[in-house]
Amino acid sequence: MTPGYDLKRVDFIFQDESDWKEILQKSLGRPSAELINELISSELKGRGGAGFPTGFKWKLAADELNPIKYIICNADEGEPGTFKDREILTKVPMKVLTAMAICGYVVGSHEAYIYLRGEYFFLQPALNKAIQEFQATCQELNFDFRINLFMGAGAYICGEETALFESMEGKRGEPRNKPPYPTSFGYLGKPTVINNVETLAHTYTIFKYGAKRFYDLGVQYSRGSKLFSVSGDTPKPGIYELELGMSLLDFVHDFGDGDTKAVQVGGASGFLVPQKRFAETTIGFQGKLTGISLPTGGSMMLFNSSRSMYNVLDNYLEFFREESCGQCTPCRVGCQQLLNGIKAVKRGEKNALYLDKLLRLTETMQYTAKCGLGQSVANSFSSIVENFREEMIY
């Protein structure tokens, strides 16, 4: 098997950030409609995993008439196997702060928050220092914009945007009903732009170099580059910025240990791709391309033949059973049934056909759960059970 081409490594995100004042000043001098158009034409999509077009999100918030609006940087990086946002906030925090300020300028907001994952408490001092320096510059530029740091408390669900708002408002971190969407009714009921750390960092690149440099990377529907958190059975775990649209086969050729059995794309809430499907799978947002295209928040976990897929799934389900907020039936009870169910099949207390009942359950969860958490449990469950059924039973 010869890979199609070498993976194209990109170096935008961690590029030197010392020009941030210049970028900020330059952007604040441009009409906000022009900035939005720049973003829209870059076709940047949210890098948290859901892939909503960023420019469009900013435009929706900009069009809201409410005089009070909020910008929130979602740094509640909780997806198992994802560790890129931590690196961004450590190495190039000024890019993120600058992007937040530009977003504030574009949509007409003066107040912003970074919602930082509870486990990242050690980033606090450095971030506070960066914020202080940044605020001073805003003052110099006569730009009324405040950035605050808000610490999460360790719940996975609080990375879901509306649960995150609830958490910030001092309530229990439970997702809200949608609609209304954050751009019209977000934090404290005000129009809110909430972007992932990496998304904001990409907007910095776009405002610095223009939309074209970004757009020229990647493939149709999946433009630009993306950070990948590579872990598992690989000789070179770490964070890599790669062009979107690569084939999984190429990826495994580059990062695998020669014995890769499957790759989990997108963390516990993503899909498991078995070896036989590496060639037909590309990494990017879903579109009208041929083959399977898998979106990801950047987590790539490689498993070699020494791994039991039953144990992998058991591990994911235990995670979901605990991290479900417990609010809606399909997710709260569904996760428990899936976990208890595969255990019962493994122990022989339920026969193998019970797996089909569980597969139908994941379908119900996908259709009816209130938020992305419950809806996406089906992804890993069905892709693992369908591809490694025998490992579930024996």
Next chain:
Amino acid sequence: MTTKIKITINEKQIEVAEGSSIVDAAVCAGVIIPTLCFHKDLCVAGNCRVCVVEIAGQKRLSAACATPCEEGMEILTNSLKVRNARKQIIELLLSEHNADCTLCYKNGNCELQKLASDYKIMTQDFIQLAPLRKYQIDHYSPSMIKDDSKCIRCQRCVRTCAEIQGVSALTAAYKGDRMKIATFFEKPMNDVVCTNCGQCINHCPTGALVERNYIEEVWDALANKDKFVIVQTAPAVRVGLGEELGFEPGTRVTGKMVAALKRLGFDAVMDTDFSADLTIMEEGSELLMRLKKVLVDHDPNVKLPLATSCSPAWIKYIEHMYPDYLDHLSTCKSPQQMFGALVKTYYAKHFNLNPENIVSVSIMPCTAKKFEANRPEMHDSGYRDVDYVLTTRELAIMIKQAGIDFLKLDDRSFDQIMGASTGAGVIFGATGGVMEAALRTAYELVTGREVPFENLNIMPVRGMEGVREASILIENPLPDWSFLEGIELKCAVAHGLVNVKSLMDSIVSGESQYHFIEIMACPGGCLGGGGQPIPTNPEIRRKRALAIYAEDQGMPLRKSHQNPEILKIYSEFLTEPLGEVSHHLLHTHYTPRERF
């Protein structure tokens, strides 16, 4: 004018107001979408997912309660996809639920049981989760029992306690599989800020929250030949009981209720309305006394506004939340407890009964009354003043157990003594009723004239608005009350503790200056009490209120001080309002409590 939009439900095109939910819109199309976490009294949660429907063009299903209609929406409520999903969700709920239905107090009146029956869930494929947990039943409260094994986490109780009562004694705790509805630090219900109002019970779709019932205890007493069992019935019971026994909401069943109680074997059937009239005499006098002490004597130790003390959940609420304001409470016991104290003294003496052999039972629309009867200070007769408190629902259960065909009963009237009442006593059952009854009497006492409202109906204090205000100008009072000349008596009425909080806060801040406030813990007053038939919702409360006022209108006497038995008890036993006997038997004191 609201804008109308066109939508299609199950291929039928209808016009609905913009912004209405799919659940509401479906009703217009003649379609009923099953719900569980949804309740007309509460905000939309959208967490049970039983109401999911299919919207054309969308892969996922949507919760009909939480999704607003949009122009051109094509909705399917009964597609294969919907039915499969809905059935599986019900199966999931059942797998988490202790489904020993035959052993459950709510057997026959459980929304989950009904769904299981409607969708014919005949198999138990999923693993039963309830037995895997070590659930402990909280039975420490004299008012209620909380059984988490039957909880389906719909959070109706949580929303009720927060939105209607502003107490939040119950909240969601933990996450994932451990998520549960809990009190502060999972203390028992009787150790926390819970007011025992029972609204959570009234809103619980399953048997997770139920009243602590005393049905067997009362049957035992009735069967005991040595005991003389007396029952009193609260005003709101007669407009609710019918709902449990085949009548439409808002039907008055006073005579049938009395007949049924006699058939059950109670030795005397009496009326709490009597002691409601008595409350007016005592509390009205207390109000006038306080006005004199404040306005004439400038006594700094006497507090205004005077607050009513009929609602035991309100009493517990103020003890927890505003312990510095207990001096504002009327020292009058509630009508139930006045009645109880008199049964084992005045009544016993009158009929020459040994109070030791009297069992005093009360039928209340309320679960907090169970707690109230259990308070240590409620032993002024020398015995426990009220032995057993049954809710409207428990009485209905007893009537059904006794095989009484309630629909066919002939009307009977209350026994004497302590059975006569006036319209003023009846309206205690509705929010604003105590205020109205007190004004009818106090105004006449002071001026010698009837209150200046048509037909004695003091409309400004009636209605369902959370807080209502009224004022009466006092002109040409009788000589004894000349200090009230030109005084505008300012009153306020609040019901539902969340509204009470806003009224109390305005009093605490000094923003509002009232002389007299009436507080009822439950929405709509006692007619919407936690012990009333399930379901209770805004529509049903309105109907019960109409029935209460119709009952008042139909009474020959409508002012408490006209009640002949009230005149009799003062001449024979109590001598005068606020007198020594009254002080001993009819008045009480309060206890500051912690705020958790």
